[in-house]
Amino acid sequence: xxxxxxxxxxxxxxxxxxxxxxxxxxxxxxxxxxxxxxxxxxxxxxxxxxxxxxxxxxxxxxxxxxxxxxxxxxxxxxxxxxxxxxxxxxxxxxxxxxxxxxxxxxxxxxxxxxxxxxxxxxxxxxxxxxxxxxxxxxxxxxxxxxxxxxxxxxxxxxxxxxxxxxxxxxxxxxxxxxxxxxxxxxxxxxxxxxxxxxxxxxxxxxxxxxxxxxxxxxxxxxxxxxxxxxxxxxxxxxxxxxxxxxxxxxxxxxxxxxxxxxxxxxxxxxxxxxxxxxxxxxxx
Amino acid sequence: xxxxxxxxxxxxxxxxxxxxxxxxxxxxxxxxxxxxxxxxxxxxxxxxxxxxxxxxxxxxxxxxxxxxxxxxxxxxxxxxxxxxxxxxxxxxxxxxxxxxxxxxxxxxxxxxxxxxxxxxxxxxxxxxxxxxxxxxxxxxxxxxxxxxxxxxxxxxxxxxxxxxxxxxxxxxxxxxxxxxxxxxxxxxxxxxxxxxxxxxxxxxxxxxxxxxxxxxxxxxxxxxxxxxxxxxxxxxxxxxxxxxxxxxxxxxxxxxxxxxxxxxxxx
Numbered sequence: 001x002x003x004x005x006x007x008x009x010x011x012x013x014x015x016x017x018x019x020x021x022x023x024x025x026x027x028x029x030x031x032x033x034x035x036x037x038x039x040x041x042x043x044x045x046x047x048x049x050x051x052x053x054x055x056x057x058x059x060x061x062x063x064x065x066x067x068x069x070x071x072x073x074x075x076x077x078x079x080x081x082x083x084x085x086x087x088x089x090x091x092x093x094x095x096x097x098x099x100x101x102x103x104x105x106x107x108x109x110x111x112x113x114x115x116x117x118x119x120x121x122x123x124x125x126x127x128x129x130x131x132x133x134x135x136x137x138x139x140x141x142x143x144x145x146x147x148x149x150x151x152x153x154x155x156x157x158x159x160x161x162x163x164x165x166x167x168x169x170x171x172x173x174x175x176x177x178x179x180x181x182x183x184x185x186x187x188x189x190x191x192x193x194x195x196x197x198x199x200x201x202x203x204x205x206x207x208x209x210x211x212x213x214x215x216x217x218x219x220x221x222x223x224x225x226x227x228x229x230x231x232x233x234x235x236x237x238x239x240x241x242x243x244x245x246x247x248x249x250x251x252x253x254x255x256x257x258x259x260x261x262x263x264x265x266x267x268x269x270x271x272x273x274x275x276x277x278x279x280x281x282x283x284x
Numbered sequence: 285x286x287x288x289x290x291x292x293x294x295x296x297x298x299x300x301x302x303x304x305x306x307x308x309x310x311x312x313x314x315x316x317x318x319x320x321x322x323x324x325x326x327x328x329x330x331x332x333x334x335x336x337x338x339x340x341x342x343x344x345x346x347x348x349x350x351x352x353x354x355x356x357x358x359x360x361x362x363x364x365x366x367x368x369x370x371x372x373x374x375x376x377x378x379x380x381x382x383x384x385x386x387x388x389x390x391x392x393x394x395x396x397x398x399x400x401x402x403x404x405x406x407x408x409x410x411x412x413x414x415x416x417x418x419x420x421x422x423x424x425x426x427x428x429x430x431x432x433x434x435x436x437x438x439x440x441x442x443x444x445x446x447x448x449x450x451x452x453x454x455x456x457x458x459x460x461x462x463x464x465x466x467x468x469x470x471x472x473x474x475x476x477x478x479x480x481x482x483x484x485x486x487x488x489x490x491x492x493x494x495x496x497x498x499x500x501x502x503x504x505x506x507x508x509x510x511x512x513x514x515x516x517x518x519x520x521x522x523x524x525x526x527x528x529x530x531x532x533x534x535x536x537x538x539x540x541x542x543x544x545x546x547x548x549x550x551x
Contacts, residue, residue, distance in 0.1 A: 039452040040424040091423055091450060094369055145297070148368045148446070149322025149478075174449045175368070177321045177478050179518040203452060206523050242452040247481070247523040247540050254544055269523065273530050280531075 003166055003197040004028040004051065009065035011046065011055055020046045022221035023065070028199070030165075033192040035208035036201045037232070038218035039242020044201045045091055047218070048168045050074070051199065053082040070165050084115060087164040089155050089172045091201075096155040097143045104146070104154055105130070105139040111162045129157040132187055134180070148175040156184060160191070167191065169200040173207075185211045206246040209233060209267035217241060230264040248272035255279065285348050286310040287441065287472050288333060292342035295328060303328050305496040307342075311441075311474065315467040317483045317504075318476045320493035321518035326476045327368060329493065330443045333474070335359040346441070361390045364439035368446045368476075370426035379405070379421075379429055380414045386437040397436070404432040408458060424450045431462065442466055444475040448482055460486055480522045484508065484538035492517055509536040 004027065011021040021043050028034055036044050049055040053074045056063040067074040070085040090096045101107040108129060112122045130136045133153040138146060143154060152175045159167060169188065173181035181204065189211045192198045202208050208215060209229040217224040217232050219241045225232060232238070233245040234253075245253070245267070252258070252265045257275050259266060266272040288311035295304040303325045318326050331337045332344055335351045344351045346362055364386070367373040376382035380398075383405060387397035405411055408428045413421065418429055427449060434442060447459045456479075463486050466473050477483060483490060483504060490507040492500035494517040500507055508514070508521050511529070521529070521536075528537045537543040 040450070040455060041422060045422070092369065092371065094371060147323045147327060153322070171450055175322070175446060175478070177324075177518045178480060178520040179515075180322055181478070182520070203450070239453070242454050244453045248527060250540055251524065251527070251543070254540070269527055269530070272527060276527075276531055 001030045002027050003030045003032075003070060004199070005066070005068040006051075007066040009050060009067055010063070011050060012062040013046075013059060014061045016061075019221055021050065024221075024223055025065075026216065026223060026226055028197055030197055031192055031195045032214065033189060033198040033212045034200070034214050034216055034226075035212035035229070036199065036216045036218060037203070037205065037208060037243045038224075042218040042242070043221040044218055045170055046221075048088060048170045048199065048201060051166075051168050052086050052088045053077065053079045054088075080114075083111075083162075083164070085164055086166040086168065087111075087159040087162050088168040089159050089170060091170040091174075093148070093151040093155040093175070096158070097151065099144075102142055103140050104135055104143055107143045107154060108158050108161050111158055115162060125161045125163070129161045132160065133157040134183070149177060149180065152176060153180070153184075160187070164196075166197040166199070169198070169202075171201050171203065173202065173204065181207065205233065205244065206248070206269075209246045209249070210269070217243065228264075229267040230259070230262060233267045234264040252276070286345070287312050287347055289345040290333075290342070291344075293332065293339050293344060294341040295325075295332060295337065296340050297328075303496050304332075307498060309491070309498070311472055313470065313472065314488035315463060315473045315486060316475070316489045316491060317487040318474065318491045318493055319478070319480075319483060319517075319519055321495075324493045324517075325496045326493055327445055330365060330445060330474065330476060333441075334363045334365045334443065357389075360386070360437070360439075362439055363441045363443065364434035364437045365443040366430050366434050366445060366447060368449070370423065370430045373430045373433070374418045374426060377417050377419075378414075379410070379416050379418055382418055382429060383433045383436050386433050390437055390439075392437075400436040400438060401432070404435040405429075407435065407462065408432050424452070424455060427451065428455070428458075431459070435462070435466075439471075441472045441474070444473070444477075446476055446478065448477060448479050456482065480508075480520060481539075484522050484525075492519070504538055505536050508538060 007025050009021050009024045010019055012019045038044055057079050098110050108126045135153055156172055173184050185207050188198055215229050215232040216226045233249045238245055248269055249265045249267050252272055257279050266275055290307050290309040293307040296302045320326050335356045338352050374382055383401040384397045387400050418426055448456050463473055487504050490504050500513050508525050524537055524540050
């Protein structure tokens with residue numbers, strides 16, 4: 001089933017002269033994990049906002065084309081209706097903290113209370129996400145007393161707790177330590193396997209290559225390509241779009257080691273390792 | 285005299301919860317990177333160096349002056365710090381005013397402050413944004429503006445708290461170049477980052493902070509060769525280091541170029 005359908009979406013921010021999104025079209029199946037890469041100002045964050053309805057309902061501006069999430073037209077639905085179907089983790093976690101709650105535990109309840117979730121179910125979900133994001137220790141702390149990385153974990157936890165069918169994450173691991181980032185990718189991947197559709201903007205290409213089903217390469221308000229990680233990261237002109245391929249891809253490219261079946265360079269450590277071992281055996 | 289000397293430093297925000305425990309360090313020339321788990325105390329530590337926080341116990345000397353005894357305003361002439369979250373740093377409604385604020389406040393004249401600010405903005409390729417409102421710009425641009433603000437102050441010690449947040453490939457290259465140039469000008473640069481590839485490329489010295497303690501210190505090669513300790517501190521080796529280890533190389537390769545050169549020389 002198609003969870004997201006975007007057709008020829010064009011959007012311009014108020015007071016701006018140029019289009020931020022210049023006629024974007026794509027479809028995403030239920031349970032897919034899509035990574036979005038591209039240089040700064042390519043339109044990645046704007047697209048995220050357009051999926052959840054903040055574009056155009058909050059930001060206003062000029063809008064044309066169609067965005068449909070879980071069968072609802074974004075333009076014809078209000079943000080609170082949409083928030084039950086699609087959640088977003090903002091680029092800056094500071095923006096996400098409500099300021100209405102005094103503890104980390106209560107902060108996670110905010111969305112659940114607004115949805116009218118039953119108390120027993122609430123407690124269950126909160127405990128699950130606090131554990132998942134390693135925040136149990138800080139549950140009684142004021143959200144604004146957390147470190148940058150802890151605040152980012154809290155923003156992610158608050159959205160996962162709401163269990164929307166689609167989750168959009170805008171650079172969710174930018175302030176996380178390496179293992180914390182890895183854990184977020186794993187958690188998000190397991191959500192996608194449970195059928196939740198994931199859209200994630202990230203600059204960490206090695207992780208995007210390892211965990212996502214498809215990668216969207218954006219540039220200048222448009223989509224350059226939407227395909228497998230191997231295909232996207234094998235592109236010769238990738239650097240022109242402000243994206244560097246994973247180090248594993250670059251290594252194999254320098255040595256001209258391709259996957260024979262696909263004709264593409266590997267994108268993950270595992271695949272690069274296997275091909276490197278074969279390559280060295282053939283040489284000796 | 286050491287440029288920075290940290291002696292028996294302990295720090296807590298609240299009673300009974302020690303964030304930093306018995307830190308002893310000196311900093312002189314080397315470009316230093318601090319890595320560690322979220323909540324390890326990295327940002328707290330650099331805020332102490334900048335004098336924004338005062339030690340609970342122990343002392344910090346910046347060029348011989350005890351941070352307890354000098355005002356933050358006086359220290360600002362010596363130590364510049366780029367905040368982790370640009371929104372914590374930016375408060376003016378015009379980019380040029382924002383960048384000139386620091387230089388003017390540490391005693392640069394109008395002309396000098398303007399000159400330094402325009403130069404810094406040019407270095408970060410933001411010359412066309414001089415008259416814009418920083419809040420109309422993207423997060424990545426705001427981060428670059430906060431870097432320009434500190435560069436324009438031309439302080440002897442420069443601290444970057446996660447400078448590469450939300451930067452694309454070109455942004456990272458820009459920041460890498462700036463850090464290298466500062467080091468060449470004999471500035472003391474201290475950088476906090478979670479980007480292990482970035483660490484491998486810019487640092488002469490790496491400090492691993494874990495739960496308020498220094499558990500490892502040395503060159504990037506030394507530190508990244510200790511995969512078990514890194515794991516216990518929630519860190520990881522750079523991608524190329526992991527792949528080479530798995531392929532059976534004993535040597536700790538930090539960059540792709542280093543590995544390719546090695547292969548070329550061997551064959």
